Amino acid sequence: MLTIDTLKMVQPTVVKQVQSLYERERIVHAYLFEGDKGTGKSQVAQFFIQLLLCEQVEHNEPCLQCRQCKLVMSGNHTNVHHIYPDGASIKIEQVRNLMKEMKMVGREEGRKFYVIHNADKMNIAAANMLLKFLEEPVGKVTAILLTEHYQAILPTILSRCQHFKFAALPREVIIAQLTSEQVTKSMAATVSLLTNDLEEALALSNDEQFVQMRKTVLHLIGTIQQNVQESLLYIQEAWIPVYKEKQDFERALDLLLFAYRDIVALKADIEGTVVAFPDKEEEFKNIALRSTYERLSKQMQAILKAREQLHRNMNRSLLMEQLMLNLQEGYAFV
Ligand SMILES: [Zn+2]
Structure with a gap:
């Protein structure tokens, strides 16, 4: 898991944009995080969610210590739901169950979130179901759609999302990160040419x-x-x-x-x-x-x-x- 400092180095622009949303209290119903594999999309999603649920935000950063932050981190926060492709696609039942969850009264106070990983994998039925929900949002619910191929998502869904573009990681950033994880400079130089996915680069080095x-x-x-x-x-x-x-x-x-x-x-x-x-x-x-x-x-x-x-x-x-x-x-x- 990347630290907040790393995240700020890896995706400086997106992190600032997210912090500015929080600061201006301009939270909309749906966001689209688009970028290559390994560019930190799900990490920024977690940062964003923690920022909005944290009990003691400081300098526009979640504390990572409070109950809310910890629940999000462990994946046990009842207001936060994740959907991943079930096999090759995200199916309508998954979206239907999710929407039911979102309409129910939460056990925790505050905003609810759902994160759809590989959102381009939604089949047509699932995408249409989601679209209906995006058109008639209920309460304080925010969707974060993550994708490497946003062109594969229905334009009607795209038009309802605020779009964040995740830049590819510069090679120097990958080398710096790897060396901070005890990888030798030589090895970091080699693997950073093979991938710009930080986690993959680290796994390869070891x-x-x-x-x-x-x-x-x-x-x-x-x-x-x-x-x-x-x-x-x-x-x-x-x-x-x-x-x-x-x-x-x-x-x-x-x-x-x-x-x-x-x-x-x-x-x-x-x-x-x-x-x-x-x-x-x-x-x-x-x-x-x-x-x-x-x-x-x-x-x-x-x-x-x-x-x-x-x-x-x-x-x-x-x-x-x-x-x-x-x-x-x-x-x-x-
Ligand atoms: Zn906190």
């Missing part, structure tokens, strides 16, 4: 298989500089039998691509570039010195080609052997 994958790719770069036989042996040992799942194989290729991108960036000496493998800067600088842009570009093309071949289900040993030969080729004339 995933043994991923840590090993990173090592394998870096070792492979070393062998590519030495001789083709060694890299061919190494992929048969440490790559082909390990990355059986297509997505792991692809991810390893992506890491390889990032490494070459680093080498290009170091060669060009682009100021302010945060490379993917800061721990390999010296080694990569040496490679950069011995390479030409043309060569590096061909190597990156070769990796992209391998990626395509993977998707066309080409034999993976063959694909990797070709890739090793192509990567090596650039160095034959050094």
Whole structure:
């Protein structure tokens, strides 16, 4: 769970907008939080709800200590309901039950909330039911719809919601967050290129298989500089039998691509570039010195080609052997 300070760093604009709603006491019946996965939508929803229920708000922030704040945090507040897709969609029964709940007299004082997660997954019947409710709101009830695909929501529902756009997390923010969670700077630099979902990035940083994958790719770069036989042996040992799942194989290729991108960036000496493998800067600088842009570009093309071949289900040993030969080729004339 993100702290309020983190939330303010991750989504400064939205958090301020929410605080301003609270301050001006301008709470409407429905809000739409739209943004990519991992941009903090449900965390901001919780912050918003706590802000409106908290018994001792200070500086437009919920205290997180009072009974109300704690109940919201634990998911046990009787005024707060969440709906998630049941299988592939959100069904009419779910919305119907929710509306019944909203019409009942609450056990707690104050405003009631419902949060619809993946609101774009409402089927037509469910969406129409919700629409009816939005058209005739009862009492102090507020809906928060969360979505990654707002275009998939009925325009009639959209028009009844106040819209909040969640920005994608800048890479620096992800790196800063990860390092504050004891992830090394090098690892943070790598995973922040693979995802801008903070939780996923953190999980990846602590995933043994991923840590090993990173090592394998870096070792492979070393062998590519030495001789083709060694890299061919190494992929048969440490790559082909390990990355059986297509997505792991692809991810390893992506890491390889990032490494070459680093080498290009170091060669060009682009100021302010945060490379993917800061721990390999010296080694990569040496490679950069011995390479030409043309060569590096061909190597990156070769990796992209391998990626395509993977998707066309080409034999993976063959694909990797070709890739090793192509990567090596650039160095034959050094
Ligand atoms: Zn509180």
